[in-house]
């Protein structure tokens with residue numbers, strides 16, 4: 001399939017604050033989403049994800065830069081853009097006092113679907129989003145996960161070409177997150193192109209074809225999840241020792257397994273498979289090494305930023321420097 | 328599908344846009360009405376509060392106030408406006424809720440006339456307040472309110488009440504758009520609840536100190552009250568049979584029209600400006 005750019009953003013800039021003391025939120029963002037693709041905009045709190053989504057979904061005017069969606073210019077033809085997009089924002093847009101079905105019915109009427117088509121589509125969505133049993137209950141009785149699913153369904157009465165999803169699982173427990181991912185995968189499978197934002201590397205890895213890393217209002221790295229992970233490295237078995245000296249000797253004993261140490265922590269890279277972790281644990285035992293504590297740790301957003309930008313993500317600016325000062 | 332691919336004539340496009348806008352308006356009004364119905368507590372308070380105030384005035388202060396008529400007959404039009412004021416403040420809160428949650432973002436990102444949200448809230452508020460007005464009138468009748476009006480006068484009074492409700496609801500919509508939170512939106516209700524006190528609603532302005540009397544006689548609520556009282560009871564604030572009801576009504580309608588237009592223009596201006 002030849003790449004068919006659906007969302008193209010070039011040099012998006014946005015600042016808040018006064019003319020004299022502007023606070024730059026977006027500092028020249030370039031992004032492309034191709035038809036049929038899932039792009040994850042990955043970044044910490046305050047990186048500019050929501051601002052980007054609000055600009056691309058016609059809610060906010062950029063100070064500079066251009067963007068088109070399905071060939072329509074955001075600035076000159078926002079009405080056209082709205083016909084092909086759907087937005088599910090970071091904050092739920094459902095009416096608490098109405099039931100799930102009533103919420104969707106309102107959206108069906110606003111989509112100008114014929115009555116019967118609308119009813120059928122509402123049932124279809126309630127089913128697909130695993131909300132059939134709760135359909136006639138008020139949203140105020142829904143769990144966080146159910147609410148997010150209904151919010152997503154409310155944007156899908158008419159099938160959009162591009163779906164914008166702003167942090168769909170932030171604040172959800174692991175199980176609700178899994179369910180949400182399944183629902184999102186179903187939507188993707190129907191051929192909807194997805195522009196996703198997230199703070200979780202795992203979420204981007206699970207759902208996206210391509211990841212754009214955003215930090216301080218700039219896209220600082222871009223690639224497939226595989227490319228990024230290859231650059232960041234695999235998961236690791238981490239051993240914590242009582243003293244840094246003990247960690248150093250233990251790392252030497254485990255050198256053939258690629259052990260590295262930093263402070264009182266020794267890290268052994270692994271692909272995370274059961275077999276490999278087991279073999280590592282056996283090797284550790286054989287080496288007679290006795291850590292206080294151990295865990296298998298997947299690379300996190302922090303690791304990604306540290307590796308790809310050489311520093312921690314902006315939102316955490318103060319923490320690492322404190323640690324450096326202490327070290 | 329065919330509708331999308333067939334080349335539209337200009338008239339067809341315009342026709343469809345009008346049909347769509349009409350359906351968006353009814354959908355939004357239906358939504359707002361349903362939200363009102365789902366909150367019986369709010370409805371109850373917007374009824375209990377003015378009725379309590381009415382009972383307070385009639386039975387506690389009423390004896391001391393020389394209104395020249397049965398006091399309940401004098402005060403009922405004012406209580407109706409109090410009630411409407413409180414109802415409007417709830418509209419400000421409802422509008423504000425939509426503006427400050429994700430709801431507005433969702434609507435604005437859709438190919439619809441998103442200002443229909445505001446109109447929906449206004450329509451629901453007018454309907455709701457007419458219902459509470461009927462209930463207040465019912466309670467007033469129970470405690471001795473004896474209107475003396477024919478069908479036409481009733482119709483006129485109801486139209487005047489509806490006009491007042493519309494005017495303050497449009498102002499409330501504007502307030503709901505611009506304020507930052509529900510507490511500030513509720514503050515509007517506080518103001519609207521007090522506006523009728525400094526008018527001829529509860530005491531004849533003739534009894535006020537002259538500087539206040541000037542304000543009370545000129546402020547917009549007074550001609551509205553005088554019109555309603557004149558139509559329903561046939562008396563003025565001085566307990567004499569009304570004279571020049573037509574002139575008073577014209578001023579009242581004028582005020583309502585001014586505030587309705589002002590509220591609508593300001594609300595839609597603020598609404599459009601929110602897209603920073």
Ligand SMILES: Nc1ncnc2c1ncn2[C@@H]1O[C@H](COP(=O)(O)OP(=O)(O)O)[C@@H](O)[C@H]1O
Pocket residue numbers: 016017025043044045046047048049050051052
């Ligand atoms: N309306 C606004 N006024 C001032 N600052 C804002 C406004 N909206 C967002 N910001 C600031 O812009 C930065 C980026 O915000 P946002 O795009 O919401 O980030 P993210 O979604 O990645 O967490 C934050 O520092 C935020 O405080």
Ligand SMILES: [Mg+2]
Pocket residue numbers: 049050051090166167
């Ligand atoms: Mg955000």
